[in-house]
Amino acid sequence: MAERIVIVGAGAAGRAAAALLPQARIVARPEATAWHAEPGRLWILERGQIDAVPFDILVVAAPVLHLLLALGCRTRAWRPVVDACGRTSAADVFAAGALVGAATADEAARQGRIVAQAILGRAPEGTIAVGAPPERVGEDDLLAASLGVTKVALRDGGIVGIATAARHRTDAEPIPFAPATPIPFAALAARAGERPPPRPLQIDEALA
Amino acid sequence: MRADAIVVGGGLHGLSAALQLARRGRRVLVLEAERIAAHASSASAGGVRTLGRDLAEVPIALAALEMWREIASLVGDDCGYTQSGQVKVAETETELDQLAARVRALRARGWEHEELVDRDALRRLLPALAPHCVGGLVVRTDGFATPYRTALAFHRAAVAAGAVVREGARVVGLERSGGIWHVALADGTRATAPIVVNAAGAWGPRVARLAGETIPVRFSAFMMLLTSPLPPFVTPVVGAVGRPLSFKQLASGHVMIGGGHKGVADLDTGRVVLDIDRAAYSARTALDLFPVLAGCALEHIWAGIEGVATDDLPVIGHGRSEGLVHAFGFSGHGFAIAPAVGALVAQLALEGTTNLPIGPFDPARFGPARAGTG
Numbered sequence: 225m226a227e228r229i230v231i232v233g234a235g236a237a238g239r240a241a242a243a244l245l246p247q248a249r250i251v252a253r254p255e256a257t258a259w260h261a262e263p264g265r266l267w268i269l270e271r272g273q274i275d276a277v278p279f280d281i282l283v284v285a286a287p288v289l290h291l292l293l294a295l296g297c298r299t300r301a302w303r304p305v306v307d308a309c310g311r312t313s314a315a316d317v318f319a320a321g322a323l324v325g326a327a328t329a330d331e332a333a334r335q336g337r338i339v340a341q342a343i344l345g346r347a348p349e350g351t352i353a354v355g356a357p358p359e360r361v362g363e364d365d366l367l368a369a370s371l372g373v374t375k376v377a378l379r380d381g382g383i384v385g386i387a388t389a390a391r392h393r394t395d396a397e398p399i400p401f402a403p404a405t406p407i408p409f410a411a412l413a414a415r416a417g418e419r420p421p422p423r424p425l426q427i428d429e430a431l432a
Numbered sequence: 433m434r435a436d437a438i439v440v441g442g443g444l445h446g447l448s449a450a451l452q453l454a455r456r457g458r459r460v461l462v463l464e465a466e467r468i469a470a471h472a473s474s475a476s477a478g479g480v481r482t483l484g485r486d487l488a489e490v491p492i493a494l495a496a497l498e499m500w501r502e503i504a505s506l507v508g509d510d511c512g513y514t515q516s517g518q519v520k521v522a523e524t525e526t527e528l529d530q531l532a533a534r535v536r537a538l539r540a541r542g543w544e545h546e547e548l549v550d551r552d553a554l555r556r557l558l559p560a561l562a563p564h565c566v567g568g569l570v571v572r573t574d575g576f577a578t579p580y581r582t583a584l585a586f587h588r589a590a591v592a593a594g595a596v597v598r599e600g601a602r603v604v605g606l607e608r609s610g611g612i613w614h615v616a617l618a619d620g621t622r623a624t625a626p627i628v629v630n631a632a633g634a635w636g637p638r639v640a641r642l643a644g645e646t647i648p649v650r651f652s653a654f655m656m657l658l659t660s661p662l663p664p665f666v667t668p669v670v671g672a673v674g675r676p677l678s679f680k681q682l683a684s685g686h687v688m689i690g691g692g693h694k695g696v697a698d699l700d701t702g703r704v705v706l707d708i709d710r711a712a713y714s715a716r717t718a719l720d721l722f723p724v725l726a727g728c729a730l731e732h733i734w735a736g737i738e739g740v741a742t743d744d745l746p747v748i749g750h751g752r753s754e755g756l757v758h759a760f761g762f763s764g765h766g767f768a769i770a771p772a773v774g775a776l777v778a779q780l781a782l783e784g785t786t787n788l789p790i791g792p793f794d795p796a797r798f799g800p801a802r803a804g805t806g
Contacts, residue, residue, distance in 0.1 A: 260733075262705045276708070296703050406729040409659055409715055412708075416716035419675070420709060423694040425650030425740050430699070431641055 229343065230266055230279040232258045233286030236329035237321025240336030241283050245343065251277065252286070259407050261291045263314070269407045274415045283310075283339055285321045285332075292319065301357035308351035309342035310335060318343065325355015433596070435461040437627040437781055438615055440603050440639050443473040444579070445759055445766060446631035447586035447597075448774025449781075451507070453629075454593035456778055461623055462595055463615070465602040465635070466702065469583035472633055472766075475736020476579040477656060477678050477690040479669055480768045482545055483518045483571040484534075486745060488792035489769065490543060495788060496772035497573060506771060508592075509585035512578030516680070517668035519549075519557055520569040521721065527673035528567045535569065545571050560665040560724050576669050576680055579767060586770075603632075606642040608753055627781045629757045634699060634739040636747065636760030640795075643753050648798050649761035650742065653697035653704040653735040654690060655711055657718075660729040661685030666722065675717045687725065689718045692764065695735040704735040738764050741798075748773060748793035750780060757781050758795045 229245050231238050234252035242250055251258050251268055260267040266277045284291055289302065298305040298313040303325055310318045320326070320335035338348040437453045439446045442464025454460045464470075480500050482493040504510045522528035535548050547570045554561065554568045591597060605616030606628065613628045632639040634651035662685050670679040676692035693710040697703070711733050719725050739761035741747060746769075747761040757780045759773055766773070772788075779786045 260706065260708065262708075267708055274708075274712070294706075296701070406660065406731050409728045409730045410719065410726050412712050412730050413715035413719040415709065415712040417709075417713075420693075420713055422676075422692070423652070423696075423707065423710065425652055425742065426697060427650055428637055428699055431637055431646070 227280040228278055229281045229283070230277055231283040231285055232266070232288065232291065233284070233321065235285065235321060236332035237326065237336035237339075238283070238285035240333035241285060241320065241340040244337060244340035248283070249277065257407070258286070258288060258291060261294050263295060264316075266291075269411060272408070272411055274407065274411050279316070281316050281318070281343055283318045283320065283336075283343070284323060285319070285336055285339075287321075287323050289323060292317065300354075303354050303357060306352060306354060308353075309348045310339040310352045311342065320352065324352060325358075327355060433461055433623045435459045435596075435623060435625040437461070437629060438463060438613065438623055438625040439629040439631055440615075441631035441633055441635070441760070442468040442587070442597055442599065443471065443631065443633050444469060444476075444583045444586060444770045445473075445633070445762065445773055446629070447583060447590050448770045449629050449631055449759060449777040450595040450597070450774075451586055451590040451593055452774040452778035453781065454590055454595040456782060458782070460590070460595040461625065462590070462597040463601040463603055463617065463623070464597065464599045465632075467599050468587050468597065469580055471702065472654075472736040472738040472762075473583045474580040475654070475656060475734055476767045477680070477688060478512075478576045478579040478582070478767055479518070479678060479680075479765075480513065480575045480577055481518050481571070481669070481765070482768070483569060483574050484520055484546075484671065485765075487537070487541065488745060488789075489765075490538075490541075491788045492769050492772050492776070492790075494543075494545065496769045499771040500575070500577070500768070503577070503771070507585040507589040509581070509588070511582040511585050513575060514577070514683075515573060515575040517557070517570060517572045518574035518671070519554070519668045520671045520673055521554070521558075521561065521565050522567050522569075522673050523565055524674065525566055530673060531567070531569045545573065547571070557668060558666060558670065560722055561670075562721050562723060565721070570668070574669065577767075582767075582770075603639060603642065606639070608643070608755065611755070613755060627755050627757065629759060629777055629781060630751070631759045631777075633760050633762075634697070634737045636739050636758065638699070640751065640758065643751060643756055645751050645753065645756075645795070647747060647758065647761075647795050648742070649739045649747055651697055651699065651737060652740045652764070653695040653737050654764050655693050655695050655706060655714065655733060655735045657689040657711060657714055657730060658732040659687040659689070659725060660731050662687060662724065662728055665724050670721070672717065672721065677714070677717050677721070679718055679722070686731070687718075687728070689714055691717075697735070697737040699737070702737065704737060706733055706735060738762065738766075740764060743797075746773075746793050747795045748776060748780075748790050749795050750784075751795060
């Protein structure tokens with residue numbers, strides 16, 4: 225298979241998926257941290273360096289909802305919205321395991337296998353159902369964890385206006401921002417090359 | 433619903449216009465397609481800046497600054513407004529010469545608010561600044577505020593003054609007949625008013641098009657970076673002459689970095705995709721100027737969708753159609769002037785003229801409207 229498959233997480237769900245997808249690249253802590261994603265590219269921190277990992281198919285099998293939010297995947301009550309084989313609202317992105325609400329390692333592994341079977345085009349052995357919403361440890365904790373910001377940053381504010389604004393959105397609305405998770409500032413700066421040319425203003429094609 | 437004025441767009445500018453119209457006794461209806469302050473208004477850097485403004489914007493920026501100083505009396509909340517000062521840093525002698533020329537141009541027009549400072553004075557203002565910087569331009573009365581909190585305060589004040597604000601109210605049709613705008617919403621309901629204010633931000637050209645007007649304002653997704661908290665090391669908001677940068681430390685210790693690097697926005701979905709390589713260049717610039725950032729973490733990056741005109745000036749003025757006022761396309765620097773622009777919009781809508789010059793912001797300045805040139 226020519227597809228570049230990337231699996232985030234090496235817990236029960238990630239390992240089960242990887243067992244059926246030996247060509248997949250595994251991105252898992254502590255060696256590598258997946259801190260951000262955009263369509264077709266996963267951004268990782270590995271050995272202190274920031275890098276982009278291109279993917280055709282992404283399996284998120286770690287509790288990192290912010291990656292799915294950054295990819296524009298739909299969520300409901302702090303869980304990704306997935307179909308019976310773990311496919312999110314983005315066709316090339318799957319989710320499995322604790323993130324989806326799997327309560328045990330066995331269930332997480334079962335979900336990881338179903339996702340892998342779906343990617344391989346095989347009939348999945350079973351279905352995935354999204355679990356109950358995460359226990360409410362407080363809206364701030366959930367929001368902070370999901371957005372990859374610390375609770376202090378969140379509490380300050382109105383300050384992180386965008387995160388605060390997120391509180392007021394409903395599940396049906398688009399997420400007008402792309403969250404990231406903490407990485408060393410100097411690592412990001414080190415990635416900078418020559419000054420990039422300014423990105424041209426975007427034109428509204430709908431009015432063209 | 434029948435109103436005296438309908439404001440399309442529940443961002444800071446729409447809410448400021450609504451407040452001013454409602455305070456003048458008008459029945460105001462605000463129609464917001466998503467949620468109030470969903471895009472640029474909450475993703476803004478929150479700079480309250482007269483420094484470095486296009487000369488056309490200076491009168492409005494100075495008027496707005498007076499309003500910021502009394503912002504609590506306007507909207508019942510201090511909006512996190514801090515008079516920290518703003519500094520624009522020159523990294524070379526050539527850049528410093530540019531700043532000196534700028535000051536001369538301002539002085540020639542009678543404006544004294546920007547002050548040129550040399551290397552030593554700059555060091556006193558910004559002790560943590562990298563030593564290669566040679567001087568700068570300062571406005572000591574500039575500062576910053578908290579964007580989302582500000583939008584919420586304007587929302588509360590507008591509602592308290594009698595405005596009705598509807599969220600999830602997407603405008604899909606604008607028709608004028610019998611001296612009245614008939615506004616059609618996506619949910620099938622309608623509203624009417626003799627006056628419509630287009631404060632739809634990046635979506636402003638779409639609203640203009642509903643009224644048959646072509647205003648070729650573009651859009652961008654301006655990125656912001658937020659670091660982990662650091663001990664206090666900088667008070668003023670810092671920009672640079674030669675590189676895109678806006679840099680400030682919040683009371684919480686977090687450092688907020690913006691300045692113009694862009695991601696990619698989608699107007700149909702309201703989504704943005706970050707441009708990590710350009711964010712990295714932003715981080716590099718900040719680190720070059722403030723080496724103290726070397727040990728901190730990057731906590732968050734976001735981007736807000738903003739209307740940007742090709743001449744980098746806002747669109748403020750009457751539309752071609754009677755009873756239509758445009759106020760959008762603030763090009764990434766509309767936050768500071770929002771309190772004053774709301775008043776200008778109310779003057780335009782009710783009196784037809786304004787007490788400050790707005791000619792350079794004329795919606796018709798892009799030339800004759802031709803379909804397909806947007």
